[in-house]
Amino acid sequence: MATGGLKSMLVAAVSTGVTEARARIFGHILNPTGQRSAHKILRKKLIGEKVAQWYPYDIKKDDRRIMAMEEQERLSKLEMLKRRGKGPPKKGQGRRAAKRNKK
Numbered sequence: 001m002a003t004g005g006l007k008s009m010l011v012a013a014v015s016t017g018v019t020e021a022r023a024r025i026f027g028h029i030l031n032p033t034g035q036r037s038a039h040k041i042l043r044k045k046l047i048g049e050k051v052a053q054w055y056p057y058d059i060k061k062d063d064r065r066i067m068a069m070e071e072q073e074r075l076s077k078l079e080m081l082k083r084r085g086k087g088p089p090k091k092g093q094g095r096r097a098a099k100r101n102k103k
Contacts, residue, residue, distance in 0.1 A: 016032070023030040029039050060066045081087040088094075 019032075020030060022028070029037065031037060060070075078087060
């Protein structure tokens with residue numbers, strides 16, 4: 001009976017040694033407890049650079065004159081809408097606030 005216990009202990013020690021060696025050789029992460037780990041996600045390549053390359057570079061962002069012109073167009077359109085009574089409401093006077101004040 002004692003030899004069977006010794007044999008199982010020896011087999012367990014050898015198998016853990018083999019798994020540790022295999023993890024070191026192949027660069028795997030050893031997780032004998034089986035706890036959750038973010039290693040699988042962190043192992044993947046980052047794709048941010050590829051995504052950024054997909055979209056063309058926007059020249060308008062660099063030119064201040066174009067940005068100022070677009071802002072001026074936006075403000076003039078907003079002013080025209082306000083004169084017609086179609087502009088955005090003041091803060092706290094929109095539909096949602098009107099519903100709340102009704103109750």
